[in-house]
Amino acid sequence: xxxxxxxxxxxPVTRRVFIQGTTLAGVAGFLAACGAGSSPKPTSDAITGPLxxxxxxxxxxxxxxxxxxxxxxxxxxxxGIEVNYKEDxxxxxxxxxxxxxxxxxxxxxxxDIIVLTDYMAARxxxxxxxxxINAANTPTAHANIRDELKGLAWDPDMxxxxxxxxxxxxxxxxxxxxxxxxTKVDDxxxxxFKGKVTMLTGYADTFSLVGLLLKAKGDxxxxxxxxxxxxxxxxxxxxxxxxxxxxxxxxxxxEYLQDFGSGDTWAAMVWSGDLASSGGEDDRFAFxxxxxxxxxxxxxxxxxxxxxxxxxxxxxxxxxxxxxxxLAAWIYYISPVKGVxxxxxxxxxxxxxxxxxxxxxxxAKNMFPQPALEDADDIKWADLASNLEGx
Amino acid sequence: MRKTLRSRRAIPYLLMAPGLLWLLLFFVxxxxxxxxxxxxxxxxxxxxxxxxxxxxxxxxTGGIDQFSxxxxxxxxxxxxxTILCFLIGYPLAYSIAFKGGRWKxxxxxxxxxxxxxxxxxxxxxxxxxxxxxGPLLGLIRDGLGLVPANFSILGTPLAVVGGLTYxxxxxxxxxxxxxxxxxxxxxIEAAQDLYAGPWRRGGAIVGGVxxxxxxxxxxxxxxxxxxxxxxxxLTGLVVGILIGAGVGGVVGGFLVSQSFIRVTFPLSLPxxxxxSILTFIPAIGDYVNAQLLGSPTTQMIGNVxxxxxxxxxxxxxxxxxxxxxxxxxxxxxxxxARLLGTEELTGGTA
Numbered sequence: 001x002x003x004x005x006x007x008x009x010x011x012p013v014t015r016r017v018f019i020q021g022t023t024l025a026g027v028a029g030f031l032a033a034c035g036a037g038s039s040p041k042p043t044s045d046a047i048t049g050p051l052x053x054x055x056x057x058x059x060x061x062x063x064x065x066x067x068x069x070x071x072x073x074x075x076x077x078x079x080g081i082e083v084n085y086k087e088d089x090x091x092x093x094x095x096x097x098x099x100x101x102x103x104x105x106x107x108x109x110x111x112d113i114i115v116l117t118d119y120m121a122a123r124x125x126x127x128x129x130x131x132x133i134n135a136a137n138t139p140t141a142h143a144n145i146r147d148e149l150k151g152l153a154w155d156p157d158m159x160x161x162x163x164x165x166x167x168x169x170x171x172x173x174x175x176x177x178x179x180x181x182x183t184k185v186d187d188x189x190x191x192x193f194k195g196k197v198t199m200l201t202g203y204a205d206t207f208s209l210v211g212l213l214l215k216a217k218g219d220x221x222x223x224x225x226x227x228x229x230x231x232x233x234x235x236x237x238x239x240x241x242x243x244x245x246x247x248x249x250x251x252x253x254x255e256y257l258q259d260f261g262s263g264d265t266w267a268a269m270v271w272s273g274d275l276a277s278s279g280g281e282d283d284r285f286a287f288x289x290x291x292x293x294x295x296x297x298x299x300x301x302x303x304x305x306x307x308x309x310x311x312x313x314x315x316x317x318x319x320x321x322x323x324x325x326x327l328a329a330w331i332y333y334i335s336p337v338k339g340v341x342x343x344x345x346x347x348x349x350x351x352x353x354x355x356x357x358x359x360x361x362x363x364a365k366n367m368f369p370q371p372a373l374e375d376a377d378d379i380k381w382a383d384l385a386s387n388l389e390g391x
Numbered sequence: 392m393r394k395t396l397r398s399r400r401a402i403p404y405l406l407m408a409p410g411l412l413w414l415l416l417f418f419v420x421x422x423x424x425x426x427x428x429x430x431x432x433x434x435x436x437x438x439x440x441x442x443x444x445x446x447x448x449x450x451x452t453g454g455i456d457q458f459s460x461x462x463x464x465x466x467x468x469x470x471x472x473t474i475l476c477f478l479i480g481y482p483l484a485y486s487i488a489f490k491g492g493r494w495k496x497x498x499x500x501x502x503x504x505x506x507x508x509x510x511x512x513x514x515x516x517x518x519x520x521x522x523x524x525g526p527l528l529g530l531i532r533d534g535l536g537l538v539p540a541n542f543s544i545l546g547t548p549l550a551v552v553g554g555l556t557y558x559x560x561x562x563x564x565x566x567x568x569x570x571x572x573x574x575x576x577x578x579i580e581a582a583q584d585l586y587a588g589p590w591r592r593g594g595a596i597v598g599g600v601x602x603x604x605x606x607x608x609x610x611x612x613x614x615x616x617x618x619x620x621x622x623x624x625l626t627g628l629v630v631g632i633l634i635g636a637g638v639g640g641v642v643g644g645f646l647v648s649q650s651f652i653r654v655t656f657p658l659s660l661p662x663x664x665x666x667s668i669l670t671f672i673p674a675i676g677d678y679v680n681a682q683l684l685g686s687p688t689t690q691m692i693g694n695v696x697x698x699x700x701x702x703x704x705x706x707x708x709x710x711x712x713x714x715x716x717x718x719x720x721x722x723x724x725x726x727x728a729r730l731l732g733t734e735e736l737t738g739g740t741a
Contacts (some may be wrong), residue, residue, distance in 0.1 A: 097702045100435050195543040196523070243687045249546040250686055262544055263523035376436070383702065389459065390687030391694035 006368040029310035045137060049081025050194055051310040053113045054095070056297070057087040057254045058278040059165070061330035069271050071327055075317050082143040090253030092120040093202045093382070099302065103129040108304040112311040115164045119204060119372045121298040122154040125274060130160050137312035138162070145338045149296065161298040161314050163336035165273075165328070168359070168367060169205045169293035172270030174260055176282040185213040185288045188267055194247045196266035198259060201251045205293060209269055212291040212368065224293065225369045229380055236384045243388055251389045274333030285356065285390045287363050294367035296336070311382045324332070332356040428710035429465065435704035450711035458712065465691040465716075467612045468548065469675030472555035473563075473575050476670050478665070479556070482564035484662075485655075487564075488572040502564050510558065514683050515555050520546045521684065546686035548613045554680035561670040570662025571655065578658075579650050587649035594652075598643020599636040606635030664731050672720055692716055 060069045072083050093117070097293070102109045103104045116124065124130055135142060141162050149163050150156075153175075173182045176195065188197050199206045208224035211231065214219070220231045227235075242248045252259065257274055260264035260283050275283040301311045317323060324337035325344050329351055347354035355363055373381060429450055431441040455462070461646045487498045502638060505513060519525055521544045526546065544550050610631050678693030685691075699709035 018643055097704055100704055104435060192541060194541050195546055196541055245687060246546065246688065248687070249543065262519065264518075266541075379434070386698065386703065387725070388687060389698075390690035391698045 014192075022249040045134060045309045045312075047079050047081065047257040047309040047313050048307055049079075049309050049310055050084045051081060051113070051314060052305075053083055053085045053311075053314065054088045054111045054112050054116045055085065055113075055164070056089045058089070058257060058274045059283075059297075059333075060085065061327050071318065071323060074323070075314060077311065078317070079313055081307075083314075089115060090206045090255060091201045092117050092204065094253060096120055096124070099124070099129070099159065103127070104302060108306060109302040111302055112307045113314060114298050114302055115297045115299055117180075117204065117295050117297050117370070118152075118371055121161055121300055122372060123375075123378075124300065124302075125154050129303050131303055131305055131308055132159050133162065133301060133315065134308075134312055135159075137309065138316045138319075140316045144319045144321060144339070146323075146336055146338050149336050161300050162319070164297045164299050164318075165331065165333035165335060166294065166296040167333045168272040168287065169200070169209055169269060169289050169295065170272060171267065171286045172256070172260070172275050172279075173284055173286070174263070174265075174280070174282050175284055177263065179264035181284070182267060182286050183289055185209055185216075185290045187288075188269065189242060189247065189248070190267075193267050194243055194245070194283050195249050196264065197248050198250045198252050198256055198265050198268040199248055200256075200269050201253055201385070201389060203232065203381045204295075205271075206239070206251070206269060206388075207232055207385065208368070208370050209288070209290075210235045210239060212288075212293075216290040223368050225371050227371055229377065232381050232384055236388060239388055243390070251385075272334075276332040276356055277330060287355065287359075287366065289366075292363070292367045292373070293370055295370055328357055334359070395440050417539065425710045425713060428706045429714050430711075431707045433707070435706065439706070447707065450707045451715060454711045455652065455715060458692060460718075461690055461692045461695045463717075464548075464681070464689060465675045465693065468552050468555060468681075468689075468691060469671055469677075471552045471612045472559060472606065472674045473667050473671045474561040474608070475552070475556045476560050477667060478605075480560055480567055480666065481663075482563050484567035484571050488568055488574075499565075499568065502568075503561050506561060510679065511639065513558065514554060514679055517550075517557065518683055521550050521553070531565070545684060546689070548685075548689050550684040551681050551689050551691075552613060554684045555674045555677060558677070558680065559670045559674050563666045566666035566669060570659045570665075574655050574658045578654050582650035582675045587653060588647050589645070590647045590652060591644055594643035594645075594647045595640040596643070597642035598647070600639070601643070602635035602639020603632045604635075606631040660731065664727070668724055668727070670706050672724075675720065676716060 031086055061071050062069055069085070071086055074145060076083055094372055095114070099109050099114070124381065135158075142158065145158065145162065149166075151160060152296075155161050171182050171188060173187075174225045175181065182188075188199075207227070211222075211227050212222055214231075214234060215223070219234055220227065222228065222231055239248065249265070250259075252268070254271075254274070256265055256268050256270055257278055260268070260275065260279055270285065272285055272287075275285050299311075299315055301308055305311060318327060319337055321343050322338045324335050325340045328335040328337075328340055329348070333353070334357060341352060341358055343356070351357065359367065371381075427441050428439075431439045431450075432445050432447050434441040483502070486493060487502075491498050499575065503711070521527055523543065523545070528538075528542070532542055533542070584728050607628065610628055676693050677692075678691060678697050681689055681691045681694050682697075695718075696709050696712050697718070699705045
């Protein structure tokens with residue numbers, strides 16, 4: 001019964017699919033037909049609530065009984081506003097698809113903060129769908145952001161985004177089910193795990209990580225970020241037989257967490273911190289020897305957001321070193337905030353040595369970014385991915 | 392005088408108006424919109440070129456071409472689910488109608504009871520039942536040791552067809568019950584008085600052939616022959632056919648009477664027609680079961696339409712596929728009605 005309850009509560013995929021399926025198709029078609037509407041109203045600096053915050057599952061700290069989040073509670077207490085925090089983002093592409101009809105038509109998306117991975121953040125910034133972040137309202141964030149995260153081509157001066165966390169894409173597995181430790185991307189293709197393997201939707205993670213495997217095998221000469229369409233085709237052709245034979249059971253977003261919980265997934269392509277923070281005791285994450293994909297998820301304020309002031313307050317709040325340390329310690333991802341390592345080391349030496357939060361130099365050397373494709377290429381690659389996904 | 396006459400003539404139209412308006416707003420207009428999209432070019436991100444600038448019939452031909460596998464999955468899974476629903480539903484409806492007695496309403500209530508739970512929650516509970524740690528695998532893998540450790544049911548066609556069968560069973564049972572319950576008992580008594588006994592030899596032959604055909608359809612449709620989930624092989628096929636023929640023969644020969652074949656079943660045909668259409672249409676267009684219980688190879692056309700609309704934002708292809716699906720369903724129903732004959736549809740002359 002508990003199983004059922006938690007599954008139902010944690011079934012965002014189904015909820016999303018269903019809601020989209022019933023309502024959004026109509027809305028999207030209608031909006032697209034209307035074409036671009038009026039431009040959204042300007043927003044003020046005043047900190048008013050509720051702050052509508054869309055984030056990924058397993059991406060915020062929770063109390064012992066998992067009923068609330070200390071970070072959000074403290075934020076509410078400090079500013080006296082409500083936070084409507086929803087774990088609505090399971091995959092970049094799917095969430096983009098819910099935003100595109102609204103933001104494309106110049107309408108308010110209903111969110112004040114959204115969190116998207118680099119390539120998708122760059123795409124929505126290019127599309128002009130993002131509000132500028134007022135530097136005067138975010139002094140802590142500007143002061144505390146790690147230097148290597150600054151100066152990105154799509155937003156060199158931190159006007160449009162601030163990183164939420166960075167993380168890696170690697171191999172996750174349940175030690176009890178697999179019966180051995182997995183160390184390679186290649187381990188995902190072990191015949192013993194047939195039907196119990198899942199990969200990630202879209203091309204950004206799956207094609208990059210399998211690209212690294214093919215590079216190690218010598219079939220591809222380029223790193224993921226430099227892969228050509230022909231290389232992507234090779235990755236597709238490598239994975240396809242495993243899909244057809246039923247070896248790869250599914251392509252998932254964050255819902256792999258539920259499949260690990262129910263035992264239906266033994267080994268999968270996963271994001272680094274999730275299994276440590278929200279998985280079972282036998283669930284492990286490995287930085288595969290072929291290499292790991294590194295990415296950053298970024299906070300963005302969508303155009304026309306009704307509570308921009310509150311969103312900026314939240315961005316500044318999570319860049320406070322103490323708040324950032326508390327967050328990173330719970331979710332096991334790489335914090336974008338300077339001094340978090342020292343802050344955590346003060347109380348927990350074991351955690352301060354955890355590779356998930358603070359990758360060692362050796363691990364970091366083996367981390368590679370995802371491809372950042374322009375629209376035309378993106379559509380071609382997405383078609384390859386959707387062919388694998390069967391729909 | 393003339394005034395009242397005119398207003399009286401207007402009454403039927405007034406009564407129809409809400410329904411017609413509803414259809415116009417939520418069926419005709421969206422469909423015209425879809426038709427325009429299905430002939431357009433582009434995606435949400437690149438912008439659309441709509442008729443009359445372009446008439447892109449490529450969406451239709453290319454759509455069929457690219458997604459023929461998904462169409463095939465839809466037809467096969469929807470068809471198998473309908474057949475299984477019929478095989479489970481007819482005896483159930485028959486028993487409730489003829490043997491239900493004072494428990495009739497309770498039994499009917501139990502048939503529709505699952506509808507009090509959300510469709511999604513029912514599908515998710517199937518995920519648990521069929522899952523790795525679920526009771527079914529617990530029995531056949533851990534208890535009886537029939538299958539290897541990494542055997543899964545989730546992610547196979549069997550799971551999808553099973554889910555569809557479960558979801559749409561009430562759509563089958565209720566119309567069947569209504570038409571079976573309407574059968575005049577005196578006709579059956581008359582048939583028995585006229586020496587309509589057990590079906591014996593005819594039943595054994597018909598049942599045997601039907602059973603064999605069903606097993607062939609199941610094995611080819613699901614790609615299974617053995618309990619261990621191996622792909623279809625000739626030996627497996629033959630064993631399956633023999634089992635199906637044996638079971639069908641026994642059922643046909645011993646359980647079915649001539650009065651049923653000659654009286655009850657023909658009189659319930661309108662119900663069979665309505666029930667199978669009510670089951671087949673939602674089953675063929677369903678995408679939730681394939682999404683939650685299936686794998687990439689079991690995705691149905693509904694999944695493609697959903698993905699094209701909502702993930703790729705490729706409205707033209709999605710609209711074209713939706714039209715193809717709609718046309719296909721209409722066509723097959725027309726054909727089906729033709730085969731079953733129109734007078735059975737209206738209830739026959741009995």
